[in-house]
Amino acid sequence: GNSVTQMEGPVTLSEEAFLTINCTYTATGYPSLFWYVQYPGEGLQLLLKATKADDKGSNKGFEATYRKETTSFHLEKGSVQVSDSAVYFCALIGNRDDKIIFGKGTRLHILP
Amino acid sequence: GAGVSQSPSNKVTEKGKDVELRCDPISGHTALYWYRQSLGQGLEFLIYFQGNSAPDKSGLPSDRFSAERTGGSVSTLTIQRTQQEDSAVYLCASSSGQGSFAEAFFGQGTRLTVV
Numbered sequence: 001g002n003s004v005t006q007m008e009g010p011v012t013l014s015e016e017a018f019l020t021i022n023c024t025y026t027a028t029g030y031p032s033l034f035w036y037v038q039y040p041g042e043g044l045q046l047l048l049k050a051t052k053a054d055d056k057g058s059n060k061g062f063e064a065t066y067r068k069e070t071t072s073f074h075l076e077k078g079s080v081q082v083s084d085s086a087v088y089f090c091a092l093i094g095n096r097d098d099k100i101i102f103g104k105g106t107r108l109h110i111l112p
Numbered sequence: 113g114a115g116v117s118q119s120p121s122n123k124v125t126e127k128g129k130d131v132e133l134r135c136d137p138i139s140g141h142t143a144l145y146w147y148r149q150s151l152g153q154g155l156e157f158l159i160y161f162q163g164n165s166a167p168d169k170s171g172l173p174s175d176r177f178s179a180e181r182t183g184g185s186v187s188t189l190t191i192q193r194t195q196q197e198d199s200a201v202y203l204c205a206s207s208s209g210q211g212s213f214a215e216a217f218f219g220q221g222t223r224l225t226v227v
Contacts, residue, residue, distance in 0.1 A: 034215075044155075044203070044218040089155060093214070099168055100145060100205070100216055104154030 002027040006090045006103035013080055014111050021075040021106050023064075023090035031092040033057075033066055033073040036102070038087045047075075047088070085110045114138075116219035118204050124225045125194055133189040133222045137206030144187050145207075145216065146179060150200040158202075161187060194226045 006023040013019060025031065035047040035057070048057030050066035050073065057064050064075045073090060090103040117136040125131050137144050146158040157171040161181045172178070176194075181187040191198055201221040207214035 036218075043220045044205075046215050046217075049215065099157065099160050100207075101157070102147070102155040 004103040009107040019077040034091040036089040118219035135204030141206035
């Protein structure tokens with residue numbers, strides 16, 4: 001079945017550092033890929049998405065590129081802020097069903 | 113309403129009691145999902161509805177768990193004879209169900225504590 005694997009946290013960085021959170025997936029066909037974010041005390045919300053190979057999703061300075069050849073969707077940001085501290089979830093929806101599969105989440109902690 | 117609404121927001125129950133968790137999805141959303149998030153863990157898929165039917169119940173952890181959806185809208189997750197390991201945040205999400213293009217919108221969750 002479909003699955004998502006993302007790097008385990010917690011990840012601790014200093015403000016203005018470069019961020020990469022790795023995500024790889026296993027799926028049949030051509031899934032859509034997502035990053036969701038959960039800020040402290042809040043619900044999950046969509047951060048960005050990409051629906052086909054080579055698409056780049058971007059939002060709030062974050063980017064992720066759908067790489068079919070490496071089955072990856074790594075999340076990157078050039079300069080993180082304290083306000084980016086949250087838990088980040090990589091997810092996919094297969095093109096044959098509507099079930100969203102999530103990774104285990106990566107807790108990000110940014111130090112001022 | 114404007115978003116996905118879950119009730120109650122917090123529930124403390126005694127071991128062995130039954131609980132019902134409610135989810136009101138965004139109006140018009142045909143797909144509805146239940147997930148469980150335990151402390152320090154990721155999101156565990158429980159069940160997925162398309163309309164009133166549940167094509168995938170594979171994530172329900174035991175026969176003590178059941179869920180239904182009526183009128184293509186409100187869903188109820190029922191846990192019978194609760195156990196301490198059922199303590200978690202139960203999250204509901206809905207989407208337009210238009211396949212891979214559909215963004216899921218999450219509720220704030222119900223924090224269940226079994227004592």
